[in-house]
Amino acid sequence: MTKKIKLKTHKQYGFTLVEVMVAMVIFSVGLLGLAGLQSLGMTNNQTAFNRTIAMQQAYNMSDRIRNNIAGVNATSYDALDTSTPALATNCIMAACLPAALAAFDHFEWNTNNDVLLPEGKGSVTLIARTPLATQLRICVMWNELKVAGAADPDCANPAGYDPTSEYKFYTLIVDI
16 A cells, blocks of 8 residues: 655745846846947057057158158258148149258148047157267157147157156157
8 A cells, every 4th residue: 555645845936037137137247248348449449540540650751751861961850849830832733942841741741640640740859960860759649538638748758658648659769
């Protein structure tokens, strides 16, 4: 003879709903993390793009300087500041003397810096001049962080650079 024993079982209701809600919270946090990574990736991509443009612009000016050795010898490139000068002569349409070509290069270069980079500008300064060579510092600056009233950095002294209040910059030293 077999005896059947009846066990009392208690059914639980709603446990699956709690599991689904916990899974949704975990999934949502994961998606927020992925969105943050995507945003950071886009920001870093823009930073790399700006640095690439700055490097290209610095090499553009070094090519312009090498193309006008007479202007280098006449000290026309020794102190080009970050302003964009008024265009006096369009050296593409007419022949120019070395000093006028240097002024045209300065105008066209800083105009392109402003178009290609956020608040972009550049400067060229003399480092050293000997009878055999001239050494110039080309500095391209841009306001990557969109800091209101950002200051021009000291391109000659990168150790004192403050990225929270100054323009980002790329420096190229050129021996002519």
